[in-house]
Amino acid sequence: MKPVLAVEDLTVTIGTRRGPAHAVAGVDWAVRPGETLALVGESGSGKSMSVLAATGLAPRTARVTGRVHLHDTELTGLTEERRRRLRGRHIGFVFQDPMTSLNPVLTVGRQVTEAAEEHLALTRRAARSRAVELLDLVGIPSAGQRVDAYPHQFSGGMRQRVVIAMALACEPDLLIADEPTTALDVTTQAQIVELVADLQQRLGTAVVWITHDLGVVAGIADTVAVMYGGRILEQGPVDAVFGAPSHPYTGALLAARPDPAAGGGDLVTIAGAPPSPLDLPAGCAFWPRCPVRGDARCEHELPPLVPVSAGHQVRTFYPKPSDGERR
Amino acid sequence: MSERQRADHQLNAAVPADGAHAAVPKQRDPGEVVAELDDLAVWFPTPAGVVRAVDGVSLRVRRGETLGLVGESGSGKSTAGLALLRLVDPTSGTVRVAGEDVTRWSRRRLRALRRRVAMVFQDPQASLDPRLTIGASIAEPLIVHRLTDGGAARRRRVDELLDMVGLRGELADRHPHELSGGQRQRVGIARALAGEPDLIVLDEPIASLDLSVQAQIMNLLRRLQRDLGLTYLFIAHDLAAVEHMSDRMAVMYLGRIVETGTPAQIWRDPAHPYTAALLSAVPVADPQAERDRRRIILSGDIPSPVDPPGGCRFRTRCPQARPECAETDPVLAEVDPDHRAACLFAGEAVRAMRSR
Known part of the structure; x- marks a missing residue:
């Protein structure tokens, strides 16, 4: 099967006052539909930066070289606008701290489908019922009522479920999970790991899971790259x-x-x-x-x-x- | 606290703290108790109500041992540790250090306590003053407690402390930002050693370090304990690390200790359903074992410590909860020698969970 996302000879160099930082010094990896690739490494190994750069989310000061294919499209040569559209349509993101992804003053229902309204051209009403559906899918109890609640009314584990619902709203081919359970307790981590594995099986999504935890890798990965x-x-x-x-x-x-x-x-x-x-x-x-x-x-x-x-x-x-x- | 709970607590207090069974003959001298919490409660008023962070905890730390305290966020494990230094004020109960009741000690007297009980924090970046050199940071407790006579003696002692934690003497002139995370945590440990304390409270000392550095720090802590006869309270959420470091361990949930025992007892034969669920959630770096294992996935989240469930606090998430669990607040009771669990169906409930 052809890869969903393939990275070839990727380098990321960041200019700093103390000289160029070689955050990523040439990596190749690919992830296929339904497969989980775990990028594992200690802090500063370049595991997160390689994924951010591949998807066009590296900081402005970074110089990125190499080739990145999302399906058949080469991403590095595209305009920012075109890349943003492709990213929104095909890739969902889950980061370590759910509060960095959630807007504290919007209801979770609005946020879950905000991207879908743009990328799938949903009406407000269709978006709301889709939000309930998604919250239910990620295991939020009484999703019909919780859809109108605000992020601060959720626990850490439940917030991460909301972020996963948000990431899945556009039915992405690829889910990028950057240390999604690192800030969670171990019993909550077990819930989230099981949720992602279950969703992946049902939806056939490819997953790139970035972590420093070898135990988590053993439980979720098909292939692993040690950085x-x-x-x-x-x-x-x-x-x-x-x-x-x-x-x-x-x-x-x-x-x-x-x-x-x-x-x-x-x-x-x-x-x-x-x-x-x-x-x-x-x-x-x-x-x-x-x-x-x-x-x-x-x-x-x-x-x-x-x-x-x-x-x-x-x-x-x-x-x-x-x-x-x-x- | 309701009347019923209070009665339960008195019962709890009447049970000797873990391990101190006068009637049970011991092979080994149980050793002098260095620090002790007796039916401790620490409540914090908040706009949302009174948070019962610690709500009836008794524990004893004996000279030369490591007591591991494990629990998830909100379990009260860190607050219990802070109480031993009187960095939080107990709402009720007693804190004893080296035989003295320090529960109501004044701020001035507490200064002496802080020499006897030292602390190592999770984030060495946050616990070191960025403007002070490493040497000055380590010298601070020596000055505060008047432990060295004059600058030359102080410098010698700083050198000695750096050497003990495996750092080169020239690092004394550096600032914290010039050090790696592992080196900074070594400085935190050197500072804790400076006053030759009776007890060192280690609060998540490896949680913010890289994996390859965690092992270095754990080995260092164990070597120092062997060489200097140190006593540790090792607080962490990482069960495998607590198992590795501890002579005895206690598992906390929602302000209470739910199980105590040796690491081997807790790891191989947990008696409390929460401990069993916690153990089953810990991922191990073995793909085959991960595929084969049956996980006990707990539903929901830890309840609010403002309004903990009546009866057993774990019953709202316990896969084996029964009607009796809402009626009775279980006390720590012996399931095996030196092994206690606060569950009405200790052992039996875990067997039922694991055989499903």
Whole structure:
């Protein structure tokens, strides 16, 4: 199946007073209908910026290069107006803090269908009944009454449901969820994860889910891309990447979480901190912190993304052989 | 509080706080109690009504141990921690530190308390003064509590504290914005260590850090505890982290402790339906396990602490709620040695939820 959104050799450079920040230093990914792609990484890895830039939402000071295809349309060459229309019609967004997406002085019903009124040319009355339908779809109890309530009358979890309803109003082909559960409690997170998975199954929407939480990725993703220092270090089917992590960074990240099934010994740590986008290492971005620390090549030469098994690629000179190869 | 609830609370207070079973012979000396909350209530008046943030909590922290306090937002876990430093005023109940009742201590006397009980906050950016150098921030408690004699001794102690938390001495001249998040949290820990406190309250100390840095900070905290014999109250919403860090843990929901026990007891054999639901909601980084697991999805949201449900506070979201649950406010009762749950159907309800 052809991808809904495909990104090729995307770079994002942001001019700052301390010089250019290489927020995204060349990434490729694609998401197909009904599929969930998880972009995972620590802060500053470029996971959010790559998606914002791909959809034309990067800050004005950012210089974006590369190619982005939404279905068959190349987005980077379009005028802002044309891009805005395509985005509104095909892509729904859910961000970490629902209050940044909601207007506190409008009823949730008005907001849920505001975009749909424009993009689908709905009348006010049709919009209202569509809003009730959508609020009901995302599991808001007594949607018929709640449609006239204001955002402050909802809890955090319910607000995020409203934002999801808003994102779905135009029946998008692609849902972009940027840390949508990070601000929520774990029991509320479980509700939202289940809701998105259920909606995706029913509507066939493609999902790009940006998160730092490896547990959430394990539960929602079909494919996963692990980002670090503005690049993808490892990507592939979630079972392959989690089951046989091939990059030293992925392996260390998976081992750094406390595991209640294991003993209470010291945790595996990665020394130091992620690199600054103002000062990316010349070779492998992970080299200064790498437990393998191969050789001088790692320091000076950027390793290419190489395949380790079907659909599973890794950017290192020292890949750990996957289980498939060992067998 | 209604008459009935008050009666229940007195009953609750009469039950010895967790672990202190005089009748049960202990293998290990239970150790000196460093800090204690006894039937503590902290209520805040708000325009919407009185918020019962903490509403009848008893806990004891013993020397050299880590007590983990876990709960979601609105559970009252942070307020309980703040009460141990008297950073909030108790509405009723008692706060004891090193055997002394500090519940009504004056502002002046509290200064001495703040040396005995230190705190590490979630956001090291917000808890450090941006205009002070790292060295000056760490020296502050040394000056306030008159712990060092003269500038040279103070500088030596700052160096020693930086070394203890794994930071190079030259960082003393830097400002907080020049440090990474993990380094700033190390400074927060150094500040907490400065007064050689009896207890350190760690309030979500890893929540705002990157994953690779969280493990560093957890290892550091455990090493310091081993080397210096520190006592921790570790407050977090991250169940796996609390399990990893704690000797004993307590689960809070809507202003109350609903379950206490060892991490192994709570993780493997939760007795309260809320604990079981919380555990089942924690995602694990294993795609196969995620596909196979049966999640207990709770309906609705945590009720308002202005008007908590009568009877059991969890009954409005409990998949196993029964008519009796609206009648009786359950107290923490023993389900196994050192393992207690505040549920009329402790154990049984969880088995029913898990077998569905």
